[in-house]
Amino acid sequence: MNITIKLYATLGDYLPLEARRNNRLVMQVGDDTTVTDVIAPLNMPEKLVHLVLVNGHFVPPAARNTRKLTEGDVLAIWPPIAGG
Amino acid sequence: MAWTRKYLRINLTAGTVKVENLNMQWANDYLGQRGLATKYFVEEVDPKIDPLSPDNKMIFTTGPLTGTMASTGGRYSVVTKGPLTGAIACSNSGGYFGAELKFAGWDMIIVEGKSPKPVYLSIADDKVEIKDAAHLWGKTVWQTEEIIKKTHQDPLVRVSSIGRAGENGVLYACIVNDLHRAAGRSGVGTVMGSKNLKAIAVRGTKGVGNIRDPKAFMKVTYEKKKVLADNAVTGQGLPTYGTQVLMNVINEIGALPTRNHRDVQFESASKISAEAMHEKRPDGKSHLVTNQACFGCTIACGRISKLDEKHFTVKNNPQYWGASGGLEYEAAWALGAANGVGDLEALQYVNMLCNEDGFDPISFGATVGAAMELYELGLIKQEDIGFDAPFGSAEALVKMGEMTARGEGFGKLLGLGSKRLCDKYGRGDLSMSVKGQEFPAYDSRGIQGIGLAYATSNRGACHLRGYTVASEVLGIPVKTDPLTTDGKPELVKAFQDATSVFDSSGVCVFTTFAWTLADLQPQLAAALEGDWSMDKLNLMGERIWNMERQFNNAAGFTGKDDNLPPRLTTEPAKTGPAKGLVNGLATMLPEYYRIRGWDTEGRPTAETTKRLGL
Structure with missing residues (x-):
């Protein structure tokens, strides 16, 4: 199945070069793939994987190992950020 | 004490300058800046006055940490009765003006009356003069700063001034200092213009003394700077990406x-x-040139950008080709998403107009959004504006910005804000505002708590009076669910009270992404005589909030004004995680009143005012 991963702010550097301009990459993953399964191979420092959203909904750290992704899901991740 | 213990009282009607002693009991009970100036204001000004009459006053005020080595200690506030809302107005700015005022030996400036002709106030340490400003009237903020610096032959003189928007009665005019830092919201610049006061120029050479325990103060401010540097948000996120990093998150x-x-x-x-x-x-260049810090700031969130010289907005206007302030998130949203305009260069150009002529990009952008909706509904005609103005038109946004800056044509109507604009066309419901002030960049259907914060904000819709987005979206200090109303009244109250203290101290509210009151408390305790316990600060925040509320109630506001436009409470969000949701204000508001110790009409009870010493 296809999912989209979006990495923002400093995490954009962990995307392949061609995907950095739009901060997103469409990936093919197997059934039963979890949020952690997608994040782990990207080798991002754990403390920078702060705000993790699936289809805009926050996934808390404790749920990332078990939260399964489905076809068309959008996984978006930010380091600790703020604004106002 | 970190205080100079002196302030200036400028009567523009009589043309007099008086030196008065700071009321140290009030400084003890209300700290400084927002809290202390509001205390002076409510004691001296009838809440029923017309904000644009000579009876209104404006107070430029520092906090006890302004000008000190505390990180971000460069803030000043302007307190007055706001013309956009008719409520208490308190706008806060960074840059270098606040610290310079303290260096000149003054904690505050109280401005009263109205000058018969344009003037500016010149402060050089103890030498304070009201000077003719006939040659400055009609000039932009940027021209005014340049002329004053040349006249004084001093590039380090710090200037707070209004542009043509403040002169022309734009009801959301700013006071701008250091070219692109602004006391931006609620129309404090409009009040300044109504008094014929073009600018305040200040040069201070005295520094800040009177720190209670200088050694302890140096030690604790160093430690707290380290907290900011080590925090991923204030040490890395904000300096690298600025507030604008929120655009994709909030979307x-x-x-x-x-x-x-x-x-x-x-x-x-x-x-x-x-x-x-x-x-x-x-063109091979990035829009962003660098980040920039205000006085004493170790975060440096400010953005400095350069426009593409070939862009339609500036290809024939080389005066806009230099590096300039922006874009910050609020301006980018208000000028962009609020109007459906996705042209980054156009947004920055209009943002520069806002800085150049001193008007609030949030209220302006949101008012353009209302105008575009009225246009699409056929209520505003092409001939009313002079051009087509559908959602998404960068050209229309740019023309509207230029017309508002110059006070021309339809720009005069835009300058009155969305509430008056929508009322004129019989669709007051389309003004996205509370108490007449436009919303900032968060939709309260997708972030429930911020809706309550908007509805109860004492200066009209505002995110900076209780930034629950920190918790509801960003997980600071703890993550809460943005889609539920549960627990939000307590969250809003906690943010509102703590922010009241930060806004009164002289440091920037952005420190709160890493600091809590427990980090501010030892800095105040080292700087100031007396008791500065956490209990005292917590009570003080609540006292300041209730004092502002009492002023608004006396000005004629009631619980009915703690409201949101019907669009947000009756039209569900169409997409995204909040799809199908409206804001649950009706659920949250009664509980908020209860925990505030207010009656069902939103008035602090006698028991509450007694407990808070009001």
Whole structure:
């Protein structure tokens, strides 16, 4: 199945070069793939994987190992950020 | 004491300058800046006055940490009765003006009356003069700063001034200092213009003394700077990407108000985001040039950008080709998503107009959004404006910005804000505002708690009076669910009270992404005589909030004004995580009143005022 991963702010550097301009990459993953399964191979420092959203909904750290992704899901991740 | 213990009282009607002693009991009970100036204001001004009459006063005020080595200690506030809302107005600015005022030996300036002709106030340490400003009237902020610096032959003189918007009665005019830092909201610049006061120029050479325990103060401010540096948000996120990093986040969670809040997600959000500002344009350069810090700031969130010289907005205007302030998130949203405009260069150009002529990009952008909706509904005609103005038109946005800056044509109507504009066309419901002030960049259907914060904000819709987004979206200090109303009254009250203290101290509210009151408390305790316990600070925040509320109630506001436009409480979000949701204000408000110790009409009870010493 296809999912989209979006990495923002400093995490954009962990995307392949061609995907950095739009901060997103469409990936093919197997059934039963979890949020952690997608994040782990990207080798991002754990403390920078702060705000993790699936289809805009926050996934808390404790749920990332078990939260399964489905076809068309959008996984978006930010380091600790703020604004106002 | 970190205080000079002196302030200036300037009567513009009589043309007099008086030196008065700071009321140290009030400084003990209300700290400084927002709290202390509001105390002076409510003691001296009838809440029923017309904000643009000579009876209104304005207080420029520092906090006890302004000008000190505390990180971000450069803030000053302007307190007055706001013309956009008729409520208490308190606008806060950074840059270098606040610290310079303290260096000159003054904690505050109280301005009263109205000058018979344009003047500016010149302060050089103890030498304080009201000077003729006939040659400055009609000039922009940027021209005014340059002329004053040349006249004084001193490039380090710090200037706070109004542009043509403040002179022309734009009801959301700012007071701008250091070219692009502003006391931006609620029309404090309009009040300044109504008094014929063009600018305040200040040069101080005295420094800040009277720190109670200098050694302890140096030690604790060093430690707290380290807290900011070590925090991923204040040490890395804000300096690198600025507030603009929120654009994609808020869009992703479905809380980015788009096309006058018709939608909650903007298809071009990524084109106007922090990430886009870093990307190379067709001209090979990035929009963003560098970040910038205000006085004493170790965060440095400010953005400095350069426009593409070939862009339609500036190709024939080389005066806008230099590096300049922006874009910050609020301006990028208000000028962009709020109107459906996804042209980053156009947004920055209009943002420069806002800085140049001193008007609030939030209220202006949101008012353009309302105008575009009225245009699409056929209520405003092409001949009313002089051109087509559908959602998404960068050309219309740019023309409206230029007309508002110059006070021309339809720009005069835009300058009155969205409430008066929509009322004129019989659709007051389309003004996305509370108490007449336009919303900032968060849709309260997707972030429930911020809706309560907007509805109860003492200066009209505002995110900076209780930034629950920190918790509801960003997980600071703890993550809460943005889609529920549960626990939000307590959250809003906690943010509002703590922010009241930070806004009164002289430091920037952005420190609160890493600091809590427990980090501010030892800095105050080292700087100031007396008891500065956490209990005292917590009570003080609540006292300041209730004092502002009492002023508004006496000015004629009631619980009915703690409201949101019907669009947000009756039209569900169309997309994103909040799809199908409206804001649950009716659920949250009674509980908020209860925990505030207010009656069902939103008035502090006698027991509450007694407990708070009001």
